[in-house]
Amino acid sequence: MEGAAMSVPPDALSGVPDALSVPRDALSGVRHGLRQAGSPWEMAASLVGSCSRLGVVGWALMLAQEDGSHLFPCGISGLPSVWEPPLRPLERSAGWPVCSAALGRVWTGHGFQRPYPLPHATAPAAAAALPLRKSQGTLVALRPGPEPFTAAEGAFLSAVAEDVSDALADLPGPHRADALPRLRLVERGSFVLDLTDLDITGDSVFADQHGLPGPGRHPLAAALAALPPAHLPQAERLLARLATDPGPYEVVYRVAGAEGARTLQARCSRNTDVRDRVVLTGHVTDITVDTDDAAWRDERMHRQMRRAEQIRALASACASAGSTSELAAAACDVLAVFGADAIVLAEATGERLHVLTSHGQHHLDALRGIPLSTSAPLTDALREHRTVFIASHDELIAAYPHYANTAHLLDRHAWAAVPVPLSDPAARPAACMLSFNRPHAFTAEDHALFIAAAGLLGRALERCRAWDAEHARAVELQKGLLPAALPHLPDAELTASYLPAAADAYAGGDWYDAFTTGKGDLLLAIGDIEGHDTQAASLMGRLRTAVRAYAALTDDPTELLQHTNRLLTEDNDSDPERARTATCCLIVLTPGTGQLRCATAGHPVPLVHSPAGGVHELAVESGPPLGIFSDSAYPSTSYRLADAAQLLLHTDGLTDRPGTDLAHARALLHEAFAEACPMPTAGALDHITTRCLSGSRAEDDCALLLLRRHPTRSSAG
Structure with missing residues (x-):
C-alpha cells in the first residue's frame, strides 16, 4: 500500500519544461469538460476524455460525508472493474492513501500499490490520490502499466484536482458537493399496534409516513390504505405469524403519498403492554433515498463496469496494434464500446x-x-480539430443545411466525429467517426469515452505510421541490395522475381544473385536470412557480397558455402544477442553443356522441368543452415540440365505459410511450375506466385530465380 508522497503546488505545471510529455493545452481541455459536466459522475467521465493523452483511463471522486469521518465514491468512470473503489463509506482514519489525500497529502503509487482496499488482485498500474481541497475529498487517477507517473504528470494531476475541486463547489442544486450522499440522522416514526382490536397508535412521523390525519390512534386499515394492493398479503402474513412467533421482524414496503411513492422499513416485535394486552411495537424509517440511490448506483455501476471492460479491451487492442490490419481490429473494438x-x-x-x-x-x-473543404462531420473534425456529435437527421440539417434535401436518403441516423490526438504536431491530422443506423442521444459520458477511445486509436496510429515507414525503408533496402540486372546468356534465359511481404508484415531477408565466374560458368545463388526486420535485410546484402567475393577464390559450391558459413558463425559468436542463421542454395552451371553442381544449406531444393519428364526436385543432400557450426559440411551434387529444361530456385515464402499444409503447398508449386513452363518468361514467375499465394499477399517475402536452357539445333530438330 505504500507509495510515494509528495507535495505539489497547484501551479507547478507552469514550470514544466517543454520536453516533458504533458501537452500544453491539456488543462484547458480538462476545464472545458468540467464546465460541461452536471454531476460528479459526468466530471469523472469528462476526465477520461480530456486526460487520455496521458494514458489515464480511470477516475474516481471520493467525497467526504457530512461529519467528515468517511469518504464515499460519488463519481467513477473508466476504471476496470477490479480497480473500482468499494461502494461503501470508507473511514478517513483507515490509513489508506485516499484517506490521507483527503487531509491534503498527495500520494502516487505504481506496480501493485493500491489507493484503497480492494477485494481482488489487480494488474500493475500507476495510481494517484489527490486532495480536493474545497470539497474535503479525494480524486483518484489510474493508468494501467508498470510505469509510475513522472514529476510533470504528477504536477499536472495536482492541477486537475484543483480544477475538479473548484468545479464541485460550483455545481448547482442537488449536485453541489455539500448535497452529495452523506451519513445522516433520519427521523423514525414509532407505533404500537393493538393486536386485539387492530388499532394502531403512531407519532407524528409515523402519521406523515402513512398519510394519516395526525398522531394518535387510528384503525389499522387506515394505515394499510397507503400500501399498494400487492403489499397487503405481506401484512396479512405478518399478522398471522405473530400468533406463534414474537419476532423481531423487519419489513420493507412501499406506500403511496402526495409526493409520490416512498419506501419504508419497519422493525417491530410482539410485546405485552401495561394492561397485559398483546401489542406489536416498533419504528418505521423512510429509506426511499437510500434504496433509490442504491438502485441508481447499481445500475450506473453495472453500466460503468461494462464500459470499463470494453475500454480495457480496446486499450489492449490498441496497445498491441502495430499494423494496418491490427489497427482495423482495434477500430472494430470501438464499435462494441458504443454500440455503433x-x-x-x-x-x-x-x-x-x-x-x-x-x-x-x-x-x-x-x-x-x-476534399477537406467539404462541410461534413468528419472533414470538420479533421480540418478544425473539433468534436462533432450529430444525434439525428434533424441535428444534421441544423448543423449542415445543405443536407436538407438528401438527409432522408441516408441510411445513417447519428454520427460522432472526433479528432485523433497525435503527439507530433507536424504529423498528418487524423480523425475517427462512428455512425449509427438509428438516432442516438449522446451523453456527456459518451463524449468523454469516445474522446478517450480516439486517444487510444491515436497512439496505435502513430505506431502504425512508424511501422509503415520502417517497412518501406526495409523493402527499399532489400531491393537496393539485389542485383540491378541479370547476366545475358547466349545458351539460356534467366529471370528473377522478388516479392516483399504484405505491407502490414515485417520485412524479410530473402535474396538472390546470378553472375558469371572467372571460368565463364554461371553461378546462381538464392537464400533466406532468419528474422523479419532491417537487420535481416542488411545481413542479406552482406551474404550476397560475401558469396561474390569468395567466388573469386573458388567456384566449388561446397567451398563457397563453407566460407560463407564460417563468416556468419564468427559473427554470431562475437555478438550472440544479434545472432542469425541463414539458408542458401548455390548452383554453378555451364550453360553450354547444362552440367551443374549444386550445394544447399537448409534451403528448399531446386525444381527441374524436363520436356520429357515433367517437374521433379533436384536430388541434393542438404547441409545445415549457415551460422550454426563453423565446421559444417555441405556436399554437392552433379546433374546435367537437359536441353530446353528449366530450373527454378525459390525461397520458403512461396510454400511455408501459416495455416497451409506444406505437402499441399509443394504439390501446388509443382503444378504451377509445370503450367508456367510453356508461358513467356516475363509471365511465368507471375503465374507461379499468383497460383501459390492464391492471390493474397504473404506474411513472408519470397524470391524466385528461373533459368531456361535454349534447345540446341539437334534437340530442336
Whole structure:
C-alpha cells in the first residue's frame, strides 16, 4: 500500500519544461469538460476524455460525508472493474492513501500499490490520490502499466484536482458537493399496534409516513390504505405469524403519498403492554433515498463496469496494434464500446481525406477521396480539430443545411466525429467517426469515452505510421541490395522475381544473385536470412557480397558455402544477442553443356522441368543452415540440365505459410511450375506466385530465380 508522497503546488505545471510529455493545452481541455459536466459522475467521465493523452483511463471522486469521518465514491468512470473503489463509506482514519489525500497529502503509487482496499488482485498500474481541497475529498487517477507517473504528470494531476475541486463547489442544486450522499440522522416514526382490536397508535412521523390525519390512534386499515394492493398479503402474513412467533421482524414496503411513492422499513416485535394486552411495537424509517440511490448506483455501476471492460479491451487492442490490419481490429473494438455499426479512421492527405481503415461500407462509398473543404462531420473534425456529435437527421440539417434535401436518403441516423490526438504536431491530422443506423442521444459520458477511445486509436496510429515507414525503408533496402540486372546468356534465359511481404508484415531477408565466374560458368545463388526486420535485410546484402567475393577464390559450391558459413558463425559468436542463421542454395552451371553442381544449406531444393519428364526436385543432400557450426559440411551434387529444361530456385515464402499444409503447398508449386513452363518468361514467375499465394499477399517475402536452357539445333530438330 505504500507509495510515494509528495507535495505539489497547484501551479507547478507552469514550470514544466517543454520536453516533458504533458501537452500544453491539456488543462484547458480538462476545464472545458468540467464546465460541461452536471454531476460528479459526468466530471469523472469528462476526465477520461480530456486526460487520455496521458494514458489515464480511470477516475474516481471520493467525497467526504457530512461529519467528515468517511469518504464515499460519488463519481467513477473508466476504471476496470477490479480497480473500482468499494461502494461503501470508507473511514478517513483507515490509513489508506485516499484517506490521507483527503487531509491534503498527495500520494502516487505504481506496480501493485493500491489507493484503497480492494477485494481482488489487480494488474500493475500507476495510481494517484489527490486532495480536493474545497470539497474535503479525494480524486483518484489510474493508468494501467508498470510505469509510475513522472514529476510533470504528477504536477499536472495536482492541477486537475484543483480544477475538479473548484468545479464541485460550483455545481448547482442537488449536485453541489455539500448535497452529495452523506451519513445522516433520519427521523423514525414509532407505533404500537393493538393486536386485539387492530388499532394502531403512531407519532407524528409515523402519521406523515402513512398519510394519516395526525398522531394518535387510528384503525389499522387506515394505515394499510397507503400500501399498494400487492403489499397487503405481506401484512396479512405478518399478522398471522405473530400468533406463534414474537419476532423481531423487519419489513420493507412501499406506500403511496402526495409526493409520490416512498419506501419504508419497519422493525417491530410482539410485546405485552401495561394492561397485559398483546401489542406489536416498533419504528418505521423512510429509506426511499437510500434504496433509490442504491438502485441508481447499481445500475450506473453495472453500466460503468461494462464500459470499463470494453475500454480495457480496446486499450489492449490498441496497445498491441502495430499494423494496418491490427489497427482495423482495434477500430472494430470501438464499435462494441458504443454500440455503433460503422467506423472510419481517416487522415488528411494534401487537400483530400484519405481513409486509413474502416468497418462498414457506409463510410467508404461516401468519403473516399473527398476534399477537406467539404462541410461534413468528419472533414470538420479533421480540418478544425473539433468534436462533432450529430444525434439525428434533424441535428444534421441544423448543423449542415445543405443536407436538407438528401438527409432522408441516408441510411445513417447519428454520427460522432472526433479528432485523433497525435503527439507530433507536424504529423498528418487524423480523425475517427462512428455512425449509427438509428438516432442516438449522446451523453456527456459518451463524449468523454469516445474522446478517450480516439486517444487510444491515436497512439496505435502513430505506431502504425512508424511501422509503415520502417517497412518501406526495409523493402527499399532489400531491393537496393539485389542485383540491378541479370547476366545475358547466349545458351539460356534467366529471370528473377522478388516479392516483399504484405505491407502490414515485417520485412524479410530473402535474396538472390546470378553472375558469371572467372571460368565463364554461371553461378546462381538464392537464400533466406532468419528474422523479419532491417537487420535481416542488411545481413542479406552482406551474404550476397560475401558469396561474390569468395567466388573469386573458388567456384566449388561446397567451398563457397563453407566460407560463407564460417563468416556468419564468427559473427554470431562475437555478438550472440544479434545472432542469425541463414539458408542458401548455390548452383554453378555451364550453360553450354547444362552440367551443374549444386550445394544447399537448409534451403528448399531446386525444381527441374524436363520436356520429357515433367517437374521433379533436384536430388541434393542438404547441409545445415549457415551460422550454426563453423565446421559444417555441405556436399554437392552433379546433374546435367537437359536441353530446353528449366530450373527454378525459390525461397520458403512461396510454400511455408501459416495455416497451409506444406505437402499441399509443394504439390501446388509443382503444378504451377509445370503450367508456367510453356508461358513467356516475363509471365511465368507471375503465374507461379499468383497460383501459390492464391492471390493474397504473404506474411513472408519470397524470391524466385528461373533459368531456361535454349534447345540446341539437334534437340530442336
